[in-house]
Amino acid sequence: MQIRKLGKSGLLVPTVGMGTWRTFDIRGNQAEANARLVVDTALSAGVTFFDTSPMYGEAERVLGLGLKGRRKTVRIATKVWADNTSQGLSQAKRSLSYFGDCIDLYQIHNLLNWEDHLTMIERLKKEGKVLALGATYYSSHSFLELRRVMESGKIEAVQIPYNVEQREVEKDILPLAADLDLGVVIMRPFGGGNHLLRRPSESQLAPLAPFGVTTWAQALLKWSLSDPRCHSAIPATSKSEHVLENAAAGDPPWFGQDERNYVLRLAQKL
Numbered sequence: 313m314q315i316r317k318l319g320k321s322g323l324l325v326p327t328v329g330m331g332t333w334r335t336f337d338i339r340g341n342q343a344e345a346n347a348r349l350v351v352d353t354a355l356s357a358g359v360t361f362f363d364t365s366p367m368y369g370e371a372e373r374v375l376g377l378g379l380k381g382r383r384k385t386v387r388i389a390t391k392v393w394a395d396n397t398s399q400g401l402s403q404a405k406r407s408l409s410y411f412g413d414c415i416d417l418y419q420i421h422n423l424l425n426w427e428d429h430l431t432m433i434e435r436l437k438k439e440g441k442v443l444a445l446g447a448t449y450y451s452s453h454s455f456l457e458l459r460r461v462m463e464s465g466k467i468e469a470v471q472i473p474y475n476v477e478q479r480e481v482e483k484d485i486l487p488l489a490a491d492l493d494l495g496v497v498i499m500r501p502f503g504g505g506n507h508l509l510r511r512p513s514e515s516q517l518a519p520l521a522p523f524g525v526t527t528w529a530q531a532l533l534k535w536s537l538s539d540p541r542c543h544s545a546i547p548a549t550s551k552s553e554h555v556l557e558n559a560a561a562g563d564p565p566w567f568g569q570d571e572r573n574y575v576l577r578l579a580q581k582l
């Protein structure tokens with residue numbers, strides 16, 4: 313059995329979680345019922361980690377509704393995304409109201425005003441309303457700044473883009489995260505869906521079957537999660553069938569270097 317070290321917060325197990333950008337930014341009974349179905353399916357498939365943000369419009373509210381009565385069975389990662397401390401505090405209050413007065417992983421979204429927000433989040437942590445602190449950035453442009461936040465010693469997890477096209481984190485961020493024992497959440501595992509527009513054939517995927525991988529989405533997810541420095545990958549989806557397909561890629565056996573290289577070669581040929 314492959315044993316994977318957890319980040320120091322201990323919150324993140326290597327598995328497929330779920331993002332909510334765009335897919336949960338919805339309104340109306342029908343759309344909200346569909347979101348609830350997606351959450352139901354995710355829970356039934358063993359998904360226990362959900363990522364959201366006040367930046368995603370209705371997503372926090374819709375996720376909170378979808379989880380009604382089941383909040384305690386999952387881990388919630390949300391974010392503060394505010395220009396100043398008072399806005400940040402209002403956001404925090406609203407987020408806490410959606411998630412039973414507790415946020416498992418509270419992240420600084422896009423590093424905006426991070427020093428001030430870290431102080432606010434540390435206070436919430438002391439009050440028991442936040443369990444772990446994190447920071448996110450969506451592109452390599454601010455990885456230098458992200459490294460400063462990581463090195464501050466104040467956060468327990470980072471959320472970064474990592475997929476077959478965006479591999480900049482391999483240079484500094486993943487090694488640093490491993491050195492500091494930080495949890496790593498992978499955003500955009502499908503490049504926002506672009507990497508699924510073209511797919512390899514069944515016969516090209518066949519060598520990955522011993523790893524429980526039968527679809528291209530599963531190959532891409534397992535590719536990222538098979539880096540031992542990574543923890544949860546958080547694909548977003550509005551479709552229950554995709555939830556099931558994605559969740560099935562979250563268990564060992566993980567790919568070795570040969571299989572990871574093979575997936576990269578397949579991606580380059582598309």
Ligand SMILES: NC(=O)c1ccc[n+]([C@@H]2O[C@H](COP(=O)([O-])OP(=O)(O)OC[C@H]3O[C@@H](n4cnc5c(N)ncnc54)[C@H](OP(=O)(O)O)[C@@H]3O)[C@@H](O)[C@H]2O)c1
Nearest residue numbers: 331332333450499500501502503504505529547548549550
């Ligand atoms: N902190 C940040 O700056 C930041 C930035 C970006 C993202 N994020 C987080 O990371 C999460 C994931 O990133 P993302 O939403 O940008 O992109 P993504 O997860 O890479 O891709 C999402 C797209 O893939 C499609 N998809 C999902 N599973 C599929 C499957 N099995 N087969 C075919 N299509 C599938 C979805 O469409 P369907 O609805 O049709 O399934 C959706 O359009 C976000 O939701 C958010 O929580 C954070």
